[in-house]
Amino acid sequence: MSGVEHEPFLSQADDTADGPVPGTPGLPGSMGNPKSEDPEVPDREELQRITGLSAGHSALIVAVLCYINLLNYMDRFTVAGVLPDIEQFFDIGDSSSGLIQTELAGEVGWEAGCRVGYHPHPRLLPQQFWLLLLTRGLVGVGEASYSTIAPTLIADLFVADQRSRMLSVFYFAIPVGSGLGYIAGSKVKDVAGDWHWALRVTPGLGVVAVLLLFLVVREPPRGAVERHSGSPPLNPTSWWADLRALARNPSFILSSLGFTAVAFVTGSLALWAPAFLLRSRVVLGETPPCLPGDSCSSSDSLIFGLITCLTGVLGVGLGVEISRRLRHANPRADPLVCAAGLLGSAPFLFLSVACARGSIVATYVFIFIGETLLSMNWAIVADILLYVVIPTRRSTAEAFQIVLAHLLGDAGSPYLIGLISDRLRRSWPPSFLSEFRALQFSLMLCAFVGALGGAAFLGTAIFIEGDRRRAQLHVQGLLHEAGPEDDRIVVPQRGRSTRVPVSSVLI
DSSP states (O other), rough: TTTOOOOOOOOOOOGGSSSSTTTTTTTTSSSOOOOOOOOOOHHHHHHHHHHSSSSHHHHHHHHHHHHHHHHHHHHHHHEEEEEEEEHHHHHOOOHHHHHHTTTTOOOOHHHHHHTTTSSSOGHHHHHHHHHHHHHHHTTTTHHHHHHHHHHHHHHHHHHHHHHHHHHHHHEEEEHHHHHHHHHHEEEHHHTTTTGGGGGGSSHHHHHHHHHHHHHOOOOTTTTTGGSOTSSOOOOOOHHHHHHHHHOOOOHHHHHHHHHHHHHHHHHHHHHHHHHHHHHHHHHHTSSSSOOTTOOOOSHHHHHHHHHHHHHHHHHHHHHHHHHHHHHTTTTHHHHHHHHHHHHHEEEHHHHHHTTTTHHHHHHHHHHHHHHHHTTTHHHHHHHHHHHSOOOOHHHHHHHHHHHHHHHIIIITHHHHHHHHHHHHHHTSSHHHHHHHHHHHHHTTTTHHHHHHHHHHHHHHHHHHHHHHHHHHHTTTTTOOOOGGGGGGEEEEEETTEEEEEGGOOOO
């Protein structure tokens, strides 16, 4: 016995409690299969057997989800198309205008707010404005629930490249719906001669969306399309356990911060770009100023809406296709494409703001390039979340990411931009030029935030391979997380005490 060190009767120590056992077939470092392989992608018949839905029905579900997403963003950004009229009607500054977008769009809220303010009395305007803000926030709860569930539902219907394509279709609706919101807002106002009617377009379309949701959408088994046939089903864990696991997932945390930067920039531009362009035209003498009692006529909402639609389709499609082509050669392609999109958009967005006083045409060109690069992120970020987080935690992960993106991104940024603009205007003499310069300087913050988001995606690229592989192994039943501390015991190993799970002791 002398000179021989006996190994304790343990399967693995605490240092590897959260990882797979070395030598397991199909894992990195395995003697039986040194090179790990990704799980096999089921064919169409296998997908139908697993989900219980035909390929046509699955595609129809995505179409309905896409319609609802489009309607949601169309409703949200209709207000941006008539923002100068709203500011004039309620006699509010930029910070109060930013609060409108912060409250999130909602058909019921807008309809109630518009009816309250239709025949105003000067004493009632402040109360009516705050009622408008309150009612606008009511539908935000439903929107958050939908935004959390829809991407995970698509993930349970499709896998691999097919999932990426379906997510790109789903996220096309964000820029396209936003652009349609500007177009609907500006054109309906022009036809009706009253900005209130621009905010009454979407409620009827929302009724159709609810009917389609109940008649068409079916929920497939969660995570079933990603498991091997012999893999055990995944058991859901507690909400706190999900949060702890997500907090230890650097790819999810960093990509969520990057996505928050995307939301910050898009939220700011969505609300303020048409108003900023109108102020630029006033300073250049191309458009008369918007005076009290007059309708704020401008073609910028329509033009910006068309640009948003076009750049959204181009950017989302370009991002997904570039990522798909590079992914086979570089497993870090997804976060690197996102980083390139954000870092590339920052200088163009800065130039679009800086050049607005000199040339409206140059401003539109830079906006087009910047928004195209920015839109490359939408579908890829969703895809990253779906493959670095196991299926039973995806709803929690989506909820966390959406709360973070709304709180620090598109919900807060319009108000922050408006607040900075108002503070700058206080130190300058009142004039149309001061209004333009204040909003111009405040919008330059978007370029800085975009650069920070690009850095977050570069950080995601460092961890993406390991986090993706761990999620795959967990889904396949080859990786088990360590239990709570109470379920561990201290045993000797190589002359030192080691805390290991009870289940690892061989009896």
